[in-house]
Amino acid sequence: MSERKNLERVVPIGALAEQTGVKVETIRYYEQVDLLPPPERTEGNQRRYGKRHVERLAFIKHARDLGFSVDSIRTLLKLSDSPTLPCDEAHAISVAHLGDVRHKIARLRSLEKELERIAATCSGGVSACDCAIIEALADHSQCAHHESGLAGAWR
Amino acid sequence: MSERKNLERVVPIGALAEQTGVKVETIRYYEQVDLLPPPERTEGNQRRYGKRHVERLAFIKHARDLGFSVDSIRTLLKLSDSPTLPCDEAHAISVAHLGDVRHKIARLRSLEKELERIAATCSGGVSACDCAIIEALADHSQCAHHESGLAGAWR
DNA sequence: CCTACAAGCTGAAGCGACTAGAGGTTCAAG
């Protein structure tokens, strides 16, 4: 009876995928790159996950949704595993990431503006432009940012 | 004399890189993926670029800075090469891309908000949090977006 | 108990858009 309790919550990978919204292949990938610890297996070598795995994967998913890199998540998980010493480092990671996000937003905003300008010059009309968009792209001098800090906004 | 004129503007790859702000390796990569046509070569097999290449690469760079995919750029270049028929398609590409950019901005803004919230709960203090950031990441229910449209903001 | 077939398994390759490195060749200044 005490042993059966452990088994009750045990689910195969497909169920875990459904519960967490993470694809089956991605779960296997996370195991491969040491984000998710290897679960127990059935006699026939199939993965069976417990409650701990569900929680950990939910943590990972949430952090990925927030744009943390796999590497950052690995660190955060290490911190959450060791009850002492955390916090400062976790805070640093979050703050750094927030900086990244703000940077990206700023750059995307200026991209948005320039795209608006470019798209507006030739607003779908059929005639009389040959072709303002292509000209705008060819002629770097028209645009607001020139050489500035725009390159790399997407990497 | 008439022949020398052609050669005057001819530059090696390093100079092209400097002029356009595109790295040497990236230029070779663009050639490999058919964005930039293969230039003439010296006897010793080194690339020599002319004015046309400089312009085309500037176009590519600008479009990449604006976040257009290599594939979109290929289409845009095809359009700019054929003087008839362009415009509508170019406009469609730009508008679609503008939509993408706005989407990304919206999602990044909500990420920003949540990261602010998370980072603020444990604002670098040394004590008394163990650890709010990690808790926030573990506990999906605290956050604003739940299952919503946040996943995929980074892909 | 047997059979289908969905779901699981592994390992390798592919994606986009480069970047980096090894190991060799060429160009141009002194």
Add this chain to the structure above:
DNA sequence: CTTGAACCTCTAGTCGCTTCAGCTTGTAGG
């Protein structure tokens, strides 16, 4: 003519998955 920076090709690595091929296992119906 020598030196060394710049160039060449080819291969592999990056990140975070996704897709595929070719199997094996688990389970529900008959």
